Amino acid sequence: MQIISRMDAIFIILYALLIPLLGALVFAASGQVIVLFIIPPLLAIYLWLALKRPLRRRRAIQLPVPPSWNEFLLSHSAYFRGLDDAGRKKFARDIVLFLSDDNIAAIHGDPVSWQTRLLIGTGVATMLHGRPEWEPPLPDGVTVYPGASFDRNYRIEKGNIAGQAPERGPLLITEESLMTGFANPGAGRNVLIHELAHFFDREQRKSYGRYPQRSRHGGSGSWADLLTAEWRQHLRLGSILPTYAAVNEAEFFAVACEMFFEKPNRLQAAHPELYEMLREFFNQDPRRILF
Ligand SMILES: [Zn+2]
Known part of the structure; x- marks a missing residue:
């Protein structure tokens, strides 16, 4: 088993890049400033959800085995x-x-x-x-x-x-x-x-x-x-x-x-x-x- 598979890591990076990119496109098309405020928390929520398990696994293997x-x-x-x-x-x-x-x-x-x-x-x-x-x-x-x-x-x-x-x-x-x-x-x-x-x-x-x-x-x-x-x-x-x-x-x-x-x-x-x-x-x- 791995903390995170290479494929999962690639997808997480791609999505993490895609969210601000899409936000920038929406902003450019609509001119709505609020979009710029939504992107950071959206990205943070996504990263928290995506990295929750790998981080938990990483913490677990750092502890000594009973x-x-x-x-x-x-x-x-x-x-x-x-x-x-x-x-x-x-x-x-x-x-x-x-x-x-x-x-x-x-x-x-x-x-x-x-x-x-x-x-x-x-x-x-x-x-x-x-x-x-x-x-x-x-x-x-x-x-x-x-x-x-x-x-x-x-x-x-x-x-x-x-x-x-x-x-x-x-x-x-x-x-x-x-x-x-x-x-x-x-x-x-x-x-x-x-x-x-x-x-x-x-x-x-x-x-x-x-x-x-x-x-x-x-x-x-x-x-x-x-x-x-x-x-x-x-x-x-x-x-x-x-x-x-x-x-x-x-x-x-x-x-x-x-x-x-x-x-x-x-x-x-x-x-x-x-x-x-x-x-x-x-x-x-x-x-x-x-x-
Ligand atoms: Zn059976």
């Missing part, structure tokens, strides 16, 4: 444990940047513990580790439910939904499933990674119309084509992925991501092409981190 974080991350994240010092610093910085946006809430306005916030940040930092130019695809943030599950009517401790990635709205996750996902790193199941994968998947399809073309190892066609082919093969012949992966391509992708970030060696051995696709997608190879 000492309790290191111990917590070492005991809860196999991924963090596998990183070298520089990787751990980058990982913690990504969590700080993500948490500074303050977009995690519990239902009914209940407080969210720092451990829960840190685990959500851990999932985000894991998936973004190879993509510093990407932002977490969570414009509506994350909502944490207490207990282990909720039902279709969002009643707590009913039904069997542990997490959800709605088309619109925040990522939903229960506190217990969040903890369980990180407590058993070798299980290949992590609800947070799964739900985040849905958001990443959707964002990539939206931004590019379809997934970018595969670029390496002589791959032809798009990632989306490969994903469809792998999913069809799973339907026909099964795979090492859980049966839930058969529901549709989106679920196949999300389940594959869970395994990619938890049991990369197993996934690579059984599905080398799928592994390669995910390696390109996230621009990282978890086999080098989780051994």
Whole structure:
């Protein structure tokens, strides 16, 4: 993650130049002196709104990382444990940047513990580790439910939904499933990674119309084509992925991501092409981190 992307910075500069330019044109055409008085506050409001988040992020990374974080991350994240010092610093910085946006809430306005916030940040930092130019695809943030599950009517401790990635709205996750996902790193199941994968998947399809073309190892066609082919093969012949992966391509992708970030060696051995696709997608190879 970055404090601000280069593209955003360019747009802010362009708009900041455009406002006085347009004001000058309006003044030249109308001769209204009031226009000259309106431009400075208008520019100040625009800059305040545009720079609010980057400045907040900058302030956040200047503060020291709480000492309790290191111990917590070492005991809860196999991924963090596998990183070298520089990787751990980058990982913690990504969590700080993500948490500074303050977009995690519990239902009914209940407080969210720092451990829960840190685990959500851990999932985000894991998936973004190879993509510093990407932002977490969570414009509506994350909502944490207490207990282990909720039902279709969002009643707590009913039904069997542990997490959800709605088309619109925040990522939903229960506190217990969040903890369980990180407590058993070798299980290949992590609800947070799964739900985040849905958001990443959707964002990539939206931004590019379809997934970018595969670029390496002589791959032809798009990632989306490969994903469809792998999913069809799973339907026909099964795979090492859980049966839930058969529901549709989106679920196949999300389940594959869970395994990619938890049991990369197993996934690579059984599905080398799928592994390669995910390696390109996230621009990282978890086999080098989780051994
Ligand atoms: Zn899913």
